[in-house]
Amino acid sequence: MIDALEGRFFLAFIALMEEKSFSRAAERLGYVQSTITTHIQQLEKIVGQKLVHRYPRGMELTEAGKVFAQYAYQYVHLIRSLDEHMHELTEPSGTIRIRAQESFFLTRMLPFIQAYTSSMPSVNVRIEHGTHQDILNGVLNHELDFGIVPQNPNRHELLFDPMLEETIVFAASEPVARQVQKAGAQVLGDQLFISNGTSCLYHTSASDVLKKAGITVKDALELPSLEMIKQYVSCGKGFALVPEIAIRNEIQTGTLQVLPFAPEMNFTHGLIAHRNREHSATAKGFQTALMDFYRTPNILSPS
Structure with missing residues (x-):
C-alpha cells in the first residue's frame, strides 16, 4: 500500500473533508474538480475501502474515512514538519x-x-x-x-x-440585577439564560450552579459569539455566564452587573x-x- 500512496492524495482528502465539497476542495488546492474526484477514487482503490459518501449537495465520511482522516493528518503533519525543519536551519517558518x-x-x-x-x-x-x-x-x-x-x-x-486561572461570573443588565437584589435569585427562573450552547463547558457549569441554587431556567438561548451574548444581555434580555475579564468595561460603564448569588467560579x-x-x-x-x-x-x- 505504501508504495502507491502519494502526498497529493492525502492533501485532496483533507481538503475535501474540511470543505465538505468537491468543488471547494478543488478551488482550495488550485485543481479542477475532476482531479479531486480522481484522487479520492485512487485512495479508495488503494486502501480497499469507501472513504466518502457523495451527495448532490456535499459529502460525509464513511466509518473507514473517519479512521483514515486521523492518519491523513499525521502524514501531512510529518511531511510539513520535515519541510519546516529544513527551513528552520535559516529561520522559524511554517504553519501552527x-x-x-x-x-x-x-x-x-x-x-x-x-x-x-x-x-x-x-x-x-x-x-x-x-x-x-x-x-x-x-x-x-x-x-x-x-x-x-x-x-x-x-x-x-x-x-x-x-x-x-479565569474567573467566571453571572452577568445581567442593571434592571435584571435590581430584580435579583430585590426578590432573590429565584426570579432568574423567569429570565432567558444565554450561552454558547450546551457543548460549552461554561454552560454546563452554569447549569450545575443554578440547579444547586434551586433555580429552574424555563428558557435558554444559544448565541455563537461572546460579543453577541454581551449585547443581548445588556439590552435587558436575560442573563449569561461569562469570563469576568470580558465584561470589565461594561461593569465600569454600568451596562452590565455581576449577579452575586453564586459562589466564585474559577477555571x-x-x-x-x-x-x-x-x-x-x-x-x-x-x-x-x-x-x-x-x-x-x-x-x-x-x-
Whole structure:
C-alpha cells in the first residue's frame, strides 16, 4: 500500500473533508474538480475501502474515512514538519494550528498573537475557535498542533500545561440585577439564560450552579459569539455566564452587573498537545513563547 500512496492524495482528502465539497476542495488546492474526484477514487482503490459518501449537495465520511482522516493528518503533519525543519536551519517558518474558545482568544490571546506574529513573520499562526470538545477532538485526531482548554481534560493521550486561572461570573443588565437584589435569585427562573450552547463547558457549569441554587431556567438561548451574548444581555434580555475579564468595561460603564448569588467560579486554562505528536522546532518555539507570555505577573493578574 505504501508504495502507491502519494502526498497529493492525502492533501485532496483533507481538503475535501474540511470543505465538505468537491468543488471547494478543488478551488482550495488550485485543481479542477475532476482531479479531486480522481484522487479520492485512487485512495479508495488503494486502501480497499469507501472513504466518502457523495451527495448532490456535499459529502460525509464513511466509518473507514473517519479512521483514515486521523492518519491523513499525521502524514501531512510529518511531511510539513520535515519541510519546516529544513527551513528552520535559516529561520522559524511554517504553519501552527491552534484552537481555543472564542472568549479566551478575544480577552486573552490577542496581545500575544500580535507580538509573536510581528517577531516571526515567516510563521503562519492559524487560530480557530471551538467548544471544549471541538478542541479536544482536534488535538486527539492530530488535526491541530495545540489547543487551549478551560480545564485539565485528564486524558492519558494529552499533555496539559496550565496557563492562567479565569474567573467566571453571572452577568445581567442593571434592571435584571435590581430584580435579583430585590426578590432573590429565584426570579432568574423567569429570565432567558444565554450561552454558547450546551457543548460549552461554561454552560454546563452554569447549569450545575443554578440547579444547586434551586433555580429552574424555563428558557435558554444559544448565541455563537461572546460579543453577541454581551449585547443581548445588556439590552435587558436575560442573563449569561461569562469570563469576568470580558465584561470589565461594561461593569465600569454600568451596562452590565455581576449577579452575586453564586459562589466564585474559577477555571484553570491550559495548553494541550498530543503526547505522541512530534512538534517541529518552530512549534516548540511557539509553545515556549506562549507559556512564557502567560506566566508573567501582568498577564496572570490583569488590572
